Amino acid sequence: MVRQARNARERARGELTAAIKDEARRQLAAEGASRLSLRAVAREVGMVSSALYRYFPSRDELLTALIIDAYDAVGAAAERALAEAEQAGEPFGARWLAVCRTVRAWALDHPHEYALLYGTPVPGYAAPQTTTGPASRMPSALLRIVRDAHAAGELREPVSGGPAPTEELLAQAEQLAVLLEIAVPAAATVEVLIAWAQLSGLVSFELFGQFHGVVDARDALFDHAAAGLATRVGLAPSPGVR
Amino acid sequence: MVRQARNARERARGELTAAIKDEARRQLAAEGASRLSLRAVAREVGMVSSALYRYFPSRDELLTALIIDAYDAVGAAAERALAEAEQAGEPFGARWLAVCRTVRAWALDHPHEYALLYGTPVPGYAAPQTTTGPASRMPSALLRIVRDAHAAGELREPVSGGPAPTEELLAQAEQLAVLLEIAVPAAATVEVLIAWAQLSGLVSFELFGQFHGVVDARDALFDHAAAGLATRVGLAPSPGVR
DNA sequence: CCACTTTCGAGAGCAGTGCTCTCGTCCGCC
């Protein structure tokens, strides 16, 4: 009974916290992070602005919560796409492409949330440790494809061009692979890391209007680029897919 | 004399406009675009905020002016790096690397200005036509390297992997090359376009803290990635450079 | 069952923002 009572309070708190986050996400999706207003959120959930501070100590904390959710959302989408591609018995190159396409699709569906993750960070903001886990889900999915290809003996040498990565870089890649518990040759990890950043560059350009008036055939451009990335990291190109 | 008098006024206006832009750029560099405050700028140049509207009709217009300047600054840096590499008789791959490195260095030196160009756009903002010219300077420099390599008969087939670009994409690339007056095979243009976006992804990741706690050897990572891009667009890897 | 503590929401208020409007003033042109 005592626990009941305590739970009532806590449940109310949990529900309100969720309501605030939902409304905040709504505003984020509609207007972008910079226009997310604490007061407007409070108004919408039927509180006065100061009351909201009982749930989130600052605007940045609210944003952090949204960031974590967004990382989880892209990560989950990527993992789902990968799982489906695996179950369909797709070759590794096709799995890579599937994940890339899914990430892009998510970004186009949630532009402001994607911008929150991979765009300009809010000024005084330093990502707390709690974000790193969710943040790594998407790149981890990419890395796992490479790992599986390697395990299956189908990973080719990375087509990177130029001099081989430095020892320092390989050591860090090794360390990273250990941290993520994904056993991959260090050289391949380096290439995936680079591909991850480059993938984000492609999506950001599209999202942030850099291709506006320059490229219309964005689907084709992206697919071509993503296939190129697959080749670069050592996954055989997937001939049939288009 | 009359012209003198008219010039006196116009010169005063020009000087004040410049002073405002300088102070705005200072604040931008120090604090980032989101913390750039019209009132603070006005205060610093010794005006009241409303007077500033005689010079810039809105905060967005001021930002636009800064954006154009910033595009010109990266563009100029890239062009300078390319010219130097050309005069030094560097091979095409090395020229590519030099431009990439310069762009990255500029970005690391001017993080907030770079973010203004390639990061999250300000919410209601649509880049006016006047920005497209300066914006194309940097990618044009990259494209010219490829053109020159092609003209010299040293451009290899792009190492893109996957299916060839669609007809639609190639047509657009052709069109773009004509617009920029840089005669390059369409397939190569496509690869440069992709490389441009990917380059920006690499720089953004570094700038926006995505590599924080993940990669320390960022110089090595970037050089390796940039060399890879050179290979991808068909420029022979530059063996001696490191 | 009754005190006591914690939790919560509301209100007022502070310092700041972008932007508008009005009102004198001074500069430069006819």
Added chain:
DNA sequence: GGCGGACGAGAGCACTGCTCTCGAAAGTGG
């Protein structure tokens, strides 16, 4: 030399994030 347009200042509007105080609930221990 007068007149129109450019200009700077000031007040004001509707916002923002955030703090502090205060009264009312809700939950806890005796």
